[in-house]
Amino acid sequence: MNIKEKFRKLLFYIICITGLFMLHNSSAYSDSHEWLVNSELFSTASGYQSSVTRDGFMNAGIHVDAKYLDSAGFGVGYTYAQVFGVTDKFDITQHAFFASGNYNYYVDSLSGKLGFRADYYGIEDSNSYTTRTIVPGPGGMGGSSIVQTTFEFTNIIDVVFAQLSYINFKKTFYVDVGYAFSDYDLGDVEVQDIDIDQWTPTLGFGWNEKYDWLQARLYIIDLSNGDSTGGVTSYESVDLTWTHWFKPGTVLNMDSFTAGLLIGEREFALDPDARIVYSIGHTQIGTASINAVWKINESFRIMTYYGYSRYDDQENMNEYASNDFYINFSKDW
Amino acid sequence: MNKLILNSGLLVSLLLSQNILAAADPWAESYRLEALAQYEAAARSLETIISNDVKNEFAVLRHGWLNYLRGNHNQAIKDYKKAIAMNSKSLDALLGIILPLEAQQRWNEASSYASKALNVAPWNYYAHIRLMIAEEGLRKWDTLVKHAHSVNSRYPSDATVLVYLARAYRWKDDKKAARKAYQQVLERVPGHIEATQFIESLS
Numbered sequence: 001m002n003i004k005e006k007f008r009k010l011l012f013y014i015i016c017i018t019g020l021f022m023l024h025n026s027s028a029y030s031d032s033h034e035w036l037v038n039s040e041l042f043s044t045a046s047g048y049q050s051s052v053t054r055d056g057f058m059n060a061g062i063h064v065d066a067k068y069l070d071s072a073g074f075g076v077g078y079t080y081a082q083v084f085g086v087t088d089k090f091d092i093t094q095h096a097f098f099a100s101g102n103y104n105y106y107v108d109s110l111s112g113k114l115g116f117r118a119d120y121y122g123i124e125d126s127n128s129y130t131t132r133t134i135v136p137g138p139g140g141m142g143g144s145s146i147v148q149t150t151f152e153f154t155n156i157i158d159v160v161f162a163q164l165s166y167i168n169f170k171k172t173f174y175v176d177v178g179y180a181f182s183d184y185d186l187g188d189v190e191v192q193d194i195d196i197d198q199w200t201p202t203l204g205f206g207w208n209e210k211y212d213w214l215q216a217r218l219y220i221i222d223l224s225n226g227d228s229t230g231g232v233t234s235y236e237s238v239d240l241t242w243t244h245w246f247k248p249g250t251v252l253n254m255d256s257f258t259a260g261l262l263i264g265e266r267e268f269a270l271d272p273d274a275r276i277v278y279s280i281g282h283t284q285i286g287t288a289s290i291n292a293v294w295k296i297n298e299s300f301r302i303m304t305y306y307g308y309s310r311y312d313d314q315e316n317m318n319e320y321a322s323n324d325f326y327i328n329f330s331k332d333w
Numbered sequence: 334m335n336k337l338i339l340n341s342g343l344l345v346s347l348l349l350s351q352n353i354l355a356a357a358d359p360w361a362e363s364y365r366l367e368a369l370a371q372y373e374a375a376a377r378s379l380e381t382i383i384s385n386d387v388k389n390e391f392a393v394l395r396h397g398w399l400n401y402l403r404g405n406h407n408q409a410i411k412d413y414k415k416a417i418a419m420n421s422k423s424l425d426a427l428l429g430i431i432l433p434l435e436a437q438q439r440w441n442e443a444s445s446y447a448s449k450a451l452n453v454a455p456w457n458y459y460a461h462i463r464l465m466i467a468e469e470g471l472r473k474w475d476t477l478v479k480h481a482h483s484v485n486s487r488y489p490s491d492a493t494v495l496v497y498l499a500r501a502y503r504w505k506d507d508k509k510a511a512r513k514a515y516q517q518v519l520e521r522v523p524g525h526i527e528a529t530q531f532i533e534s535l536s
Contacts, residue, residue, distance in 0.1 A: 034441075034445055036441065067441075069439070069441045069442040069445060070439040070440065070441045070442050071439075071442070106406070106407060106437045106439065107407075108404055108405055108406050108407055108437075113437075169436075169437065169438050171438075247504070247506055248474075248504065248505050248506040249506040250506075297475070298473050298474075298475055298476060
């Protein structure tokens with residue numbers, strides 16, 4: 001085990017222990033009125049249509065965040081994910097964890113809040129598939145046997161992310177610029193490792209007495225080489241979301257409803273809001289999504305999401321679709 | 334004629350002496366400038382006092398207040414924190430710091446200081462009102478309803494508490510309860526704009 005792997009394992013254990021400690025002591029934090037601890041449990045299930053390599057996807061994870069008053073916060077999270085490959089194609093198992101910290105600075109001259117955020121993501125994607133070949137018995141006398149061959153390799157991914165944001169006190173205008181550097185240490189010896197730069201400038205506007213919010217985030221992604229992407233070394237897309245908050249007791253008792261649209265191409269992206277690195281997808285070439293949030297009480301929320309995405313698997317010249325269902329339970333302690 | 338000249342002379346010297354006094358006394362100068370809405374200059378006039386006597390609690394408090402009035406909320410928060418460090422039971426400081434925090438919409442921090450003020454004085458009116466403002470900012474409607482009812486039972490003649498109660502009911506979409514609370518507001522403040530508009534919107 002090299003130093004980098006040891007460091008990643010150590011960081012992983014620190015993150016797990018921190019998360020457990022925060023949850024275990026959440027009441028101690030909340031009673032002080034200075035710390036607010038929030039935890040989220042979530043899961044996604046996806047089915048693929050017309051994919052020649054993949055049948056489905058699932059993940060499940062936990063995020064724990066602690067916020068100190070309105071000034072600073074930190075969070076940790078872990079996600080387990082699995083891609084179910086079609087026969088003779090790769091299954092992928094993913095272990096992803098992150099640690100995130102943020103600090104807010106209030107600026108009187110700008111009538112708003114500046115936010116500084118830094119994240120680290122550590123991901124292990126284990127790819128494997130098994131082939132079964134029937135080998136006839138000697139001399140054509142029957143008694144054939146099955147030979148099983150397993151192919152395995154693991155991708156190690158490290159991502160660092162920094163973001164500078166501004167939101168005005170009225171919460172009608174938001175802007176941020178995010179930068180992520182991703183290091184893909186690919187286990188497949190036939191392709192070169194990749195370094196990725198991602199810029200995510202974002203604008204948001206609120207109106208209708210803060211009942212509506214429109215946000216546009218650009219994803220500008222540059223790869224150091226196109227070995228694993230059919231020569232493609234850059235992706236651009238825009239992610240548009242519109243959120244409407246409801247008055248209580250109006251539409252299905254929803255607290256909010258969001259409609260989203262991703263236009264353009266995106267691969268190897270880090271989504272700063274979801275805090276997820278899309279390291280095991282193919283090229284995303286469009287998504288339409290809806291989600292709804294129900295506020296059960298002041299401290300407990302449920303979010304459900306449905307998304308329809310289209311992907312381009314350049315290696316296999318295969319364009320396919322995905323239906324994604326997501327549920328998230330969020331609790332303030 | 335001589336009397337007029339004498340009186341005029343006395344008036345001029347009185348005015349001059351007041352200005353000289355104000356210039357000599359930074360406290361008087363800060364009050365004079367505050368009355369003229371020159372908050373920055375008023376705060377500056379106290380800085381000599383604070384630099385000569387860093388433990389002058391009242392000067393620090395007043396510096397925080399003047400910084401709040403001029404919209405320099407970060408400095409006001411620093412001043413009030415300094416005053417709290419000098420005297421953790423100071424209601425002036427604990428209530429004072431909430432003002433710039435709420436101006437910056439730092440609702441959690443405002444709640445925290447309001448709770449500290451309530452630990453010192455459990456039924457302090459201003460602490461409760463400022464805590465209710467923070468609860469409204471945090472959209473904690475159930476908490477605000479309970480809180481406003483509890484404060485209303487201690488201050489039954491107060492209209493402001495009833496306004497927060499009515500707002501919380503409005504957000505909870507309980508029109509009947511909101512109407513009742515707004516009607517009580519109108520009994521205390523006839524013609525109250527928010528209450529009148531809400532009740533008219535129902536008819």
